[in-house]
Amino acid sequence: MKLYFETVHGIHDKIVNKEIKAAEVAEAVVSRLEETEGKVGAYLDVESEKALNAAKLTDEKIAKGEPIGFLEGIPGAIKDNICTKGVKTTCASKILENFIPPYNATVIDKLTAANYAFLGKANMDEFAMGGSTENSAYKTTHNPWDIERVPGGSSGGSAAAVAAGSAYWALGSDTGGSIRQPASFCGVVGLKPTYGRVSRYGLVAYASSLDQIGPITRDVTDAANILNIIAGHDEMDSTSSKKTVPDFTKSLIKDVKGLKIGCPKEYFADGMDGETEKSVRDAIDALKAMGAEVVDISLPHTKYAISAYYLIAPAEAATNLQRYDGVSYGERVDGEDIVSLMTNTRTAKFGKEVKRRIMIGNYALSAGYYDAYYLKALKVRTLIKQDFEDAFKSVDIIATPTAPTPAFKIGEMADPLQMYLQDIYTVPINLAGVPGISVPCGFTKSNLPIGLQLIGRPLDEETVLRVAYAYEQAHDWKDKRAGGEA
Amino acid sequence: MHVASLSRLRVEESETESYQAELDKIISYMDILTSVDTANTPPTTYALPMENVFRDDVPKESLSRELALSNAPDEEDGYFKVPRVLEES
Structure with missing residues (x-):
């Protein structure tokens, strides 16, 4: 396999065993980025020098016989709504065109402490509002599997970079599916942790009761390792959980025997793409063949989730985005008085x-x-949350499609409501606050990736990762790469 | 559009119709919520149980004035600067 397409854990082992130098790893991804970026458009800002310098430090440590951490010397992309001190953070919006954060998000501090190699800021839908990355004020990101299609969104740049080989891993954020849906469209793994598992401090707020940061990677092992680095309580985020963070790599076991997997009938409804349905059902059958017990369940309030989400998230957004008033930071368009200055801006x-x-x-x-x-909408949110609580009394994991269709064409979803309806399988998970992952589970005849979504109990990322890993290891989807190359 | 002015946004005349049509369609879709019985259902604002979070009030290093003003569109003498809000009497 081409170096730029390898997994982080695969490369980490090779660096540690001195089979390869970190400098080669960084150079491979930088030259791949230069080769693909014109077509894919995953980045808003590329920091090649920073990535190459980090790799050099890693090689020096190896030469001295010092131990290195999981991410050391292996370049990754950061979604552009995560504050990076001294590096422009625009949220793909014109209103933050020149905003340079004076502090790091907590996840960036944690990655920095882990000596990560920063490669650049990934494109996204403006303020994470969208499911296609077409709402970026700066550029359109193209799906590496089919350049005429969207990468999904809102973390479309992060997912496209990992799929194209122009980042070994990435961070995204997920408010209503913004990690899982682009991961599904781009044939990679995307994990939305439990609300509160990862600090939101320094994540530019869209809908504060739903937002969560998580990894986008080439396999489940990489996702578990990165979650180990970024998870944990943070006094700067009062909503972050104080529950002990386990070692998530302990969950990477190829065994689902005795686990109960729920299959909600509302997630296999009309309007779903036939090839998507078949792939997801095959994946559930595969888990059954591996020893899991599959149970039909019902999440009866699913049909109200889009309405509840598209009231709650915009209400929180309207409040959060009041801060862009042209006064203390961000762009300003002058006006004759303060109200017209704000309105003009x-x-x-x-x-x-x-x-x-x-x-x-x-x-x-x-x-x-x-x-x-x-x-x-808040009351209906309670009912949706109760649906999950009831289901998790009898099952350990819920398995569904991540999205009703594979990646659609750029420009195809012109109607906003039609675009919102695409989020039907992902928004209930944010409303309930539970963890979810998307793992590749097949391809359409036209070679577009399909994602399987696995949903767990609150703060039980361990079972989510275990089932995702067991499924992934029994299939070869994880070895496929965009463009027919490997 | 009243809601635009509440939002400190100006909708140009040429866009009024398309915004209104889109928003009407979206809001009408939301109306399916009226069919849900929520008479005895409390609202959920956060998915996980939340309580007040307290910690000791210990002064720590904070952003310097210079850094806090580093993204300001306009400043003067260490303050954010905006157009005059009150008229001179």
Whole structure:
């Protein structure tokens, strides 16, 4: 396999065993990036020098016989809504075009302590609002499996970079599916941890009760290792969990015997792509053949999830995005008084989808509509959460498709509501706060990746990773790479 | 559009119709929530049990004034600068 397509753990072992130098690893990905970036467009900012320098330090440590950590010298991409001190963080928005964070997100501090190699900032839908990365104010990212198709979103740049070989791993964020759906569209692994498992400090807020950072990788082993690095309580994020963080690599065992896997009928509904359904059902059959017990279950409030999500998330976004007022940071468009300065700034610098969600949110929160929309959505959220609590009384894992279809064409989803409906299998997981992963489970006849979503109990990423790993190891999807190359 | 002004956004006349049509369609879709019985259901704002989080109030190093102002669109004498808010009397 080409070096730039290898897994982080594979490369780490080779660096430790002195089969390869970290410098070669970094050079391979940098030249791959230069070769593919014109077609894929995964990055908003490339920091090759930083990645090459980190690799040099790794080689010096190896030469001195010092131990190195899992990520050392192996370059990765960071979604552009995660604050990187001294490096522009735009959220793919014009309003933050020149914003240079004066501090690091907690995950970046943790990665820095782990001596990670930073390769650049990945493209995304503006403020993480979208499912195709077409809402970036700067560029369109193309799916490495089919350049005419979207990589998914909102972490589309992160997923496309990992799939194209222009990053060995990436971080994304997931508010309603923004890690799992692009991972599914790009044939890679995407993990959304339990709400609270990873600190959100320094993650530019979209919908604070739903946002969560997680890894996008080439296999489950890499996801478990990166979660080990970024997870844990942080006093800068009061919503981060104080529960002990286990060693997630201990869950990488090829055994699902005795586990109960729930198959919710509402996730295999009409309107689903036939090839997607077959691949996902085959994957569930494979888990059964490996010794898991498969149980039909019902999550009866699933059909209300899109409505609840697209009221709650915009309401939180409308509040969070009030801070972009042209006063203390971000771009400013002058006006004759302070109100017109704010209105001019926001009108000129926010993109269309962001404005749409701010208006939906403020509508749902406004006097006269609050009870009917926002409060109602919060109550329905309770019912959706209870659906999962009830299901997890009898099953250990829930298996579903990640998305109803494989990657669609750029420009195909012109209608905003049609785009929202694509999130049907991912948003309930954020509303319930539970962990979910997308792992590749097959390809369509036209060679587009399909993702299997595995959902676990709150703070039980261990079982999610275990089932994902057991499935992955029994299949060869993990060895396929975009462009027919390997 | 009242909601645009609440949002400190200006919708140009040429866009009013398309925004209104899209938002109407989205909001009408949300109306399926009215069919759910939530009479005895409390709202959920956070998925995991949350309580007030307290810690000792210990002063720590914070951002310097210079760094805090480093992204300011306009500043003067160490303050953020905006157009005059109150008229001179």
